[in-house]
Amino acid sequence: MSNIIKLPHRCPNRNCEHHTEASTHRELDEKFGYRNMPNGVRSQSWCRECRKKS
Numbered sequence: 149m150s151n152i153i154k155l156p157h158r159c160p161n162r163n164c165e166h167h168t169e170a171s172t173h174r175e176l177d178e179k180f181g182y183r184n185m186p187n188g189v190r191s192q193s194w195c196r197e198c199r200k201k202s
């Protein structure tokens with residue numbers, strides 16, 4: 149894997165109502181989602197709920 153994702157990962161949005169946290173890559177995929185980039189896979193920093201709002 150070219151991208152190292154630090155776990156646990158917590159939603160950095162201060163206004164996050166969900167306090168979303170992922171302690172496994174599976175949770176990261178479910179709650180945050182991955183983004184496929186040409187040069188590899190990047191994790192989304194904000195949780196899905198926060199990204200939905202903005």
Ligand SMILES: [Zn+2]
Nearest residue numbers: 159164195198
């Ligand atoms: Zn959030």
